[in-house]
Amino acid sequence: MQHVYDVTIIGGGPAGLYSAFYSGLRGLKTKLLESQPQLGGKVLLYPEKLIWDIGGHPPVLGEQFVKQLIEQAKTFDPTILTGTKVDLIERHNDIFVIHTAAGEKHYSKTVLLAVGGGIISPQKLTLEGAEKYEMSNLHYTVQSYKRFVDKDIIISGGGNAAIDWAVELSPIAKSVTIVYRKENLSAHEATVQEALDAGVRIECNTTITKLSANIDKTAIQLVTCENTITKQSYTRQIDEVIVSHGYSREASLAFDEAIAIPKKDDYYVEGKATGETAQPGIFAAGDILSFDGKINLLLGTFQDAANAVNSIKTYLEPTAYRHGMVSSHNELFKEKNRSIIEKQFAPAH
Incomplete structure (x- = not known):
């Protein structure tokens, strides 16, 4: 023994x-x-x-x-x-x-x-093929701020972690956009206001529906989002995608x-x-x-x-x-x- x-x-x-x-x-x-x-x-x-x-x-x-x-x-x-x-x-x-x-x-x-x-373990983005981008520019946590300098960032999620990351990245990023599937964010009001004051764009009733790769298929280049109420979609070019859907x-x-x-x-x-x-x-x-x-x-x-x-x-x-x-x-x-x-x-x- x-x-x-x-x-x-x-x-x-x-x-x-x-x-x-x-x-x-x-x-x-x-x-x-x-x-x-x-x-x-x-x-x-x-x-x-x-x-x-x-x-x-x-x-x-x-x-x-x-x-x-x-x-x-x-x-x-x-x-x-x-x-x-x-x-x-x-x-x-x-x-x-x-x-x-x-x-x-x-x-x-x-x-x-x-x-x-x-x-x-983080709740993953439930889109077909999303996992192949986890080694490039799809993130479930923020390990280093350096890679986000002067980048266009989209964050999916409306909780405290998502808003905190938006606030902390906004001074170094080119732009930060938050998309959240519900009508109202679940984060603390003061933190949400801090994000708005920092120029973070917040789009509620919105979900990511498609990820499109760059020409060599190694990273996400385009993100398609849909309004859950109007069902209207739009596609935008993006550098980094952060998913904060809880654990x-x-x-x-x-x-x-x-x-x-x-x-x-x-x-x-x-x-x-x-x-x-x-x-x-x-x-x-x-x-x-x-x-x-x-x-x-x-x-x-x-x-x-x-x-x-x-x-x-x-x-x-x-x-x-x-x-x-x-x-x-x-x-x-x-x-x-x-x-x-x-x-x-x-x-x-």
Whole structure:
């Protein structure tokens, strides 16, 4: 049998990554399993969006924030496996057996669920042949603003993400047009007004009905749109197409019959602010966890993670301190602090 870990964290987004750091801080033997090839969770969808609402932290790009989270998570050398999709969790006496889609088994004394909203994937444009343009100028997320400089852009979608991208791209693009199938956008009014003030063209009751390729068939050159009420169509030349129709969620994680955890909306785990669930040994943190007073922001995610890990520590060691010691007085950081200070004040050569 493989090594048995004190805690296995399922999910490598902000909740899982901070939990990995904090569990190391509390001296727990830790493993983290992430289904995607990369760590970072939903933040990876918005690598160039600025994150403002992290306490004491200046605005930081999503991509940089993920890098910092990963570096922090590795502080105490947890075992981290990406591309590892968990299908089933079983309980054998005091040990949880975690089964993966690849047929592997992982063994752990506790499990920390940090799977957020599940495995998400963008809802694709349902037009024949659209997939062939995904490697050129059909986008389901904005990875880099540079490619949109001085371009004519059309964005399909009326939610907050679509409008946010329109606002952020409008200063660098030649033009930005939003098309939305309904009569009114579903984004926040203030953001919609910001888009209008930035010169974004908004066309409601409008859908994309056809994509036409350039002469060498490698990219979209023309987009045909139709008014859903009048049925009138028009075709315009375009450089880049962004589709923001939301995300589908795969909630494939299952438990054996011996593990019963109440859920909210058939997905989110009902629990406590301490990260405890109704099932002893299974804890949760981040978006997956539902409780009264929940804060669905990054700052709430970090508190969830710390609370869950502290609960795990006392579950495994009932006489342990309920909370971890602050870093300024924690023996674990003395050597690390000394190394950082020495580098900071080392004489320049």
